[in-house]
Amino acid sequence: MAGAGGLVAVSGIGAVCGLGWGAAPLWEGLRAARAGFAPIRRFDPARHRTRLAAEADDPPPELRRACPGWRRLSVADRFAIFAALEAVSGAGLAARFAEGAEGGGDGEVGVWFGSSTGGMLESELFFSDFLRDPRRARLSALVSQQVNGPGDAVARHLGATGPVATLSSACASGALALGVALEAVRSGEVEIAIAGGSDSLCQLTYAGFNALRSVDEGACRPFRADRAGMSFGEGAAVLVLEPLARVLARGAEPLAVLAGAGSSCDAHHMTAPDPSGQGAAAAVEAALADAGLPPEAVDFVNVHGTGTPLNDAAEWQALRRVFGPRAEGLPLVATKALIGHLLGCSGAIEAVATVLCLHHGELHPVRADGEADPDLPVSLVFGEPLPLPGARAAVSTSLAFGGSNAALVFSRWTGPAA
Numbered sequence: 089m090a091g092a093g094g095l096v097a098v099s100g101i102g103a104v105c106g107l108g109w110g111a112a113p114l115w116e117g118l119r120a121a122r123a124g125f126a127p128i129r130r131f132d133p134a135r136h137r138t139r140l141a142a143e144a145d146d147p148p149p150e151l152r153r154a155c156p157g158w159r160r161l162s163v164a165d166r167f168a169i170f171a172a173l174e175a176v177s178g179a180g181l182a183a184r185f186a187e188g189a190e191g192g193g194d195g196e197v198g199v200w201f202g203s204s205t206g207g208m209l210e211s212e213l214f215f216s217d218f219l220r221d222p223r224r225a226r227l228s229a230l231v232s233q234q235v236n237g238p239g240d241a242v243a244r245h246l247g248a249t250g251p252v253a254t255l256s257s258a259c260a261s262g263a264l265a266l267g268v269a270l271e272a273v274r275s276g277e278v279e280i281a282i283a284g285g286s287d288s289l290c291q292l293t294y295a296g297f298n299a300l301r302s303v304d305e306g307a308c309r310p311f312r313a314d315r316a317g318m319s320f321g322e323g324a325a326v327l328v329l330e331p332l333a334r335v336l337a338r339g340a341e342p343l344a345v346l347a348g349a350g351s352s353c354d355a356h357h358m359t360a361p362d363p364s365g366q367g368a369a370a371a372v373e374a375a376l377a378d379a380g381l382p383p384e385a386v387d388f389v390n391v392h393g394t395g396t397p398l399n400d401a402a403e404w405q406a407l408r409r410v411f412g413p414r415a416e417g418l419p420l421v422a423t424k425a426l427i428g429h430l431l432g433c434s435g436a437i438e439a440v441a442t443v444l445c446l447h448h449g450e451l452h453p454v455r456a457d458g459e460a461d462p463d464l465p466v467s468l469v470f471g472e473p474l475p476l477p478g479a480r481a482a483v484s485t486s487l488a489f490g491g492s493n494a495a496l497v498f499s500r501w502t503g504p505a506a
Contacts, residue, residue: 321428350374354491
């Protein structure tokens with residue numbers, strides 16, 4: 089990278105997940121390979137085949153005080169607002185979004201979010217109350233029912249007056265939202281993009297995936313021989329995107345550069361991925377082309393890695409298509425093994441994890457549970473963080489139901505002279 093040029097920087101990040109409220113607890117838990125899974129408290133799991141999930145703890149008390157209309161917000165809305173506030177604060181933009189500021193100060197501000205359930209949890213609670221006693225059911229519980237609830241809540245709270253959009257394409261939603269936000273910043277449509285995703289646990293998706301027998305009874309084990317399915321999580325993640333030149337001009341330090349984004353569709357099956365990995369490979373290749381980087385420039389991949397037999401096998405084929413013989417030795421990070429599958433938010437929180445790995449120069453590990461699958465000779469990082477101080481570029485993949493694939497390329501910003 090010779091200079092700032094037209095590059096788009098990640099100037100701030102925020103996160104909520106089963107490891108805690110904030111990007112710092114997320115990174116501490118990831119580095120320690122500490123899984124956030126425990127028996128579900130969000131709802132009674134007794135009627136379901138499995139019982140575990142990476143559930144977020146109660147929110148910080150100060151968030152409740154700082155957020156008008158707290159009681160009317162869904163859990164996913166609350167996750168989203170916290171992550172957005174942390175991200176804009178980390179970007180050094182808190183004053184621009186303070187109460188009374190118009191649209192975040194100078195420059196148009198847009199919000200792009202991914203979600204798959206929005207306020208579905210609150211709708212389920214409303215319906216349960218209604219069946220027991222219609223007088224107990226509060227219509228206000230349905231205010232944030234729509235899938236666009238979290239993104240809209242963030243836009244209202246921050247006073248963002250630019251474009252506000254929600255993308256909902258299953259597990260690819262968060263990554264797709266980041267891709268659209270990247271283009272909006274590049275084109276000059278906005279000066280600041282608040283991009284990410286948010287989803288809370290709910291019985292609809294939990295029961296649905298259990299009915300498909302795609303949920304592991306324990307913690308998920310991506311790419312292992314005895315893998316038995318995914319594990320669920322919940323939370324939110326937000327990345328603040330700005331022109332790199334703008335970030336440098338105010339003396340801020342970019343966390344990374346969002347260098348490229350790509351997407352594709354398998355057009356293969358309603359739930360199963362294309363076993364050849366062709367569609368997933370096409371998304372990665374498109375992201376690399378968008379970033380202007382060859383596959384050889386990629387130092388590690390944060391894989392989708394759900395732990396389902398079909399998805400992991402298809403993703404391995406995609407990695408072989410893109411990286412060739414080098415795929416076996418390419419370090420892989422599997423964030424879902426520790427925080428679960430955050431559905432529409434997964435691509436966003438894994439983007440945050442990828443940025444943190446680049447920024448700190450080390451890759452977070454996972455636990456070595458079970459034997460390796462001889463048919464999937466991947467190089468997952470196990471046990472201890474893998475120092476990789478020279479890492480310059482990374483790919484994060486999101487491979488969703490219906491064959492919707494998305495990939496993001498992040499580069500490490502090392503200064504104008506790099």
